[in-house]
Amino acid sequence: QKEVEQNSGPLSVPEGAIASLNCTYSDRGSQSFFWYRQYSGKSPELIMFIYSNGDKEDGRFTAQLNKASQYVSLLIRDSQPSDSATYLCAVDGEPTDKLIFGTGTRLQVFP
C-alpha cells in the first residue's frame, strides 16, 4: 500500500517569511506529484505539480522534488495571511492512474 506522509502542523510563520511544507512518499517509482491548497470548508485547489527532479517555480510558490530521498516540498515566499490553509500533497497511487493524498499540513500565517 503506497503511503504519503505529511506533518499535520499547524506550521506558524510570520507574514513575509518563507513557509516550507514537506511531504514524503513510500514508492520510489512514483512519477507525479501535486500540491493542493484547501481553505476550511472548501474544496482543494491545485497550486503546483512537478514531474522531474529539482525545482519548479510559479510566482511565490516553488515545488522541490528529490526522488532519491523520496520527498517533495512546497516553499511559499513572502507568506501572506491569505495563505493560511491546509496544504495537501498527492502522489501516484496503485495503479498509477490514480492519486494518493496525504492528510495535509495546516499553515497559519500571522500578521
Added chain:
Amino acid sequence: DGGITQSPKYLFRKEGQNVTLSCEQNLNHDAMYWYRQDPGQGLRLIYYSQIVNDFQKGDIAEGYSVSREKKESFPLTVTSAQKNPTAFYLCASSIRGEGVNPPQHFGDGTRLSIL
C-alpha cells in the same frame, strides 16, 4: 465558463435511503473521480472513470455505485449499505495521462449528513 459543477451543496439522507450526488463538467475531460473527505483526513478515492461506459473501484467503493453514460457526467449514488455516509464528497476531473498523471481539478463538493 469551464468548470466542474457538483449538486446539491448540502444533502441529508434518511436511514435506508439511497441518495445520488451529481457531478457535471464542461472541460472536455476524459477522466473523472469521486473522493470522500472526513474531518481532519486526506481524500480517499471511491470510484474513478477514464472513459465513457467504464469505471473502476477506488479504495473505499463499498456502499457506493457510479455510472458514466456521458463524458460530461459522473453521478455517485450513496446506497443504504454505506453505514457511515456523513462526509464531504468531492468530484474531480482531468485529461487522460500518458505516462504521468495529469492534474485533477475539483468541484465545490457536496456535504452529506444523516438525518
